[in-house]
Amino acid sequence: MKNIVILISGSGSNMLAIVQAAKRENWAAKYQARVAAVISNKADAKGLALAEREGIATEALDHKAFASREAFDAALAQRIDRHATAEAPPLVLLAGFMRILTSDFVNHYAGRLVNIHPSLLPAFAGLNTHQRAIDAGCKVAGATVHLVTPELDHGPILAQAVVPVLQGDTADALAARVLTQEHLIYPQAVVKLLQNQ
Ligand code: NHR
Numbered sequence: 001m002k003n004i005v006i007l008i009s010g011s012g013s014n015m016l017a018i019v020q021a022a023k024r025e026n027w028a029a030k031y032q033a034r035v036a037a038v039i040s041n042k043a044d045a046k047g048l049a050l051a052e053r054e055g056i057a058t059e060a061l062d063h064k065a066f067a068s069r070e071a072f073d074a075a076l077a078q079r080i081d082r083h084a085t086a087e088a089p090p091l092v093l094l095a096g097f098m099r100i101l102t103s104d105f106v107n108h109y110a111g112r113l114v115n116i117h118p119s120l121l122p123a124f125a126g127l128n129t130h131q132r133a134i135d136a137g138c139k140v141a142g143a144t145v146h147l148v149t150p151e152l153d154h155g156p157i158l159a160q161a162v163v164p165v166l167q168g169d170t171a172d173a174l175a176a177r178v179l180t181q182e183h184l185i186y187p188q189a190v191v192k193l194l195q196n197q
């Protein structure tokens with residue numbers, strides 16, 4: 001069995017989309033893969049309760065309890081690597097995870113660390129993507145699933161989805177439109193990775 005570990009910080013809707021796709025599409029039988037754990041750097045993340053309701057093991061690891069990024073990332077990696085199996089190391093998915101990760105952490109998971117970013121990369125890496133797209137006068141926006149590399153939001157692109165930017169759009173309205181597409185492309189991109197292994 002290959003274990004998938006999902007890292008979140010907030011509402012966890014992408015996490016839930018992946019968990020539901022795994023059940024609906026029977027990833028256990030098709031790809032010998034399962035979502036083994038959901039880990040949040042925020043104890044009050046709404047996504048933790050959603051994951052519990054789906055019967056998935058959850059953990060909170062508060063980054064503020066650590067003296068440095070390196071120390072937090074080392075503790076996080078230790079938690080993740082408990083989910084290694086005899087067959088495979090874990091696949092790690094960032095789903096609304098809001099902490100930048102150190103190069104050591106990223107290199108340890110090279111090729112098996114994935115993120116979904118709410119813009120059409122390489123446009124609008126970093127934060128506040130929807131307002132920046134509106135302010136730039138973009139006619140389309142979207143989301144990108146990519147492999148994580150040490151340089152923020154710059155890894156190889158696995159999937160993208162496009163939505164229109166509408167007249168009078170607010171960042172919240174655009175974010176909601178983008179999010180509906182994220183829920184489709186993230187599970188699909190994970191399936192492709194599982195198929196290629
Ligand atoms: N780490 C590396 N090395 N590379 C990437 O591509 C990463 C990453 C960690 C997270 C997700 C990312 C996004 O999709 C991601 C990609 C957080 C920040 C950020 O500035 C930026 C990008 C992303 C996630 N975080 C602040 C920090 O100091 C904290 C912000 C907050 O807590 O609200 O870590 O956009």
Ligand code: GAR
Nearest residue numbers: 010011012013014095096116117118
């Ligand atoms: C998603 O839109 C995701 O792309 C974005 O946060 C939202 C999380 O929603 N990620 C980032 O901004 C990373 N910096 P979710 O918790 O409901 O999946």
